[in-house]
Amino acid sequence: MFSTALTWSDLAFLAQGAGMTLAVTAVSVAAGTVLGILFGIIRFQFGPYWSAPLTFALDIFRSVPLLIQLVLGNALQSIAKMGWPPFTTSCVVLSLYTAAYCTEIVRGGIDSVPVNTRRAARSLGMSWWQDMRYIVAPLAIRVSLPSWIGLTLGVMKDSALVLWLGLIELLRASQILVTRLQEPLFILLLCGAIYFVISLPIARFGRYLEERWSPND
């Protein structure tokens, strides 16, 4: 019969790790989205020529592997003697990584709003801000939401790489248990199951919003 040395306190330890994964993801996605919206608007508004430096910088974050970004980010903060704890470093790097992808999503969303619709808004006397807030935002969010949910789920799984900086998140917690209990298959299955359990509500919530916001499609 199946037996395991895993105890309830080990499960609590895994749950703590999952909590860390969620915390890193929440901070990074929140900060990354805010930055992404800002950069996305800048890229759309200033055109490809003037926003070229920004595009280049964001391309770096999109094309260099996340692990290398984390290690370099950590080295950079230590050289600059900023004294950041691993959590801050991880969140900063992950936020920039998220922002780089989010910028493209936002830019694509704004692009998808028909120019004629926006011209109509402006000719009704709406200001740029009003146009953005009442015309572009509702239409663009509908288009962008699925990719944004995909990005969030991706960042949650990519956040496992922060274990490299010594943060004990879900994957690291499972590794510690594997070292102690020598039951890799069972513990990693459990770890995968926990990732699934925390991802599913986000995916479902995204689906729900999508359906609610586009009743006539």
Place this chain on the structure above:
Amino acid sequence: MKISVLAFGLMTATALSSQALADKLDDIIASGTLRCAVVLDFPPMGARDASNNPIGFDVDYCNDLAKALGVTAEIVETPFPERIPALMSGRVDVGVASTSDTLERAKTVGMTVPYFAFEMAVTANDKSGVKSFEDMKGKTVGATAGTFEAIALEKSVKEWGAGEFRPYQTQADVFLALSQGQIDATVSTSTVAQANVKTGKFPGISVVGKAPYDIDYVSLFTNREEYGLINYLNLFINQQVRTGRYAELYKKWVGGDLPSLSVNGVYR
């Protein structure tokens, strides 16, 4: 106006220079936390207990050091290859991680005097009559293939010209063979020998003495330019031995004969 600008400039300069003068020892005391790099998959030096809290010789040693400094200890788990990078990237203040004091490493980090020594110990089957390293001559001996001690032991057997050497795949196999009487004695690191004898999984064996092979001395380490801290650490290690705390921790985690931390005939 001019004077106040000058005064401000002076104040800034003083603030900056005093910050530059504060060394790592001051920083640790000021921050109230000592962050130690410890390897936690290396029992009995570092491991995790049933509730996944760090335990072991190195963990206790770090706690003692923090107590001496009057700060709280923070154990930062680092795998073996991550010990020095963790220090270089500023994630830890001191390495208490069973680190051999090689000259190669000393080019990167500052090593203290040894705080622990891994000696090679002879473990024998109680029925074999082996009571010391010399008694192994002419007996059937074995060790884990490819390890430092196996190579040294095989060489010894060849020099004696009597007896037989048998290599085994894992350390557990060696102790099983020893317990079953397939071999009379083995040589392994003292911590490993004591840990295996203690488990009770291998009845009829005991650690009988030391083997005259190279001793693996391990040191604490920190940034190599932090002489103030290295001085403090050296004195701390000296005090640990002097006060008997080293012997106490050795008895608690390893057991058996206390290894000497000094090398005969040379300073440091």
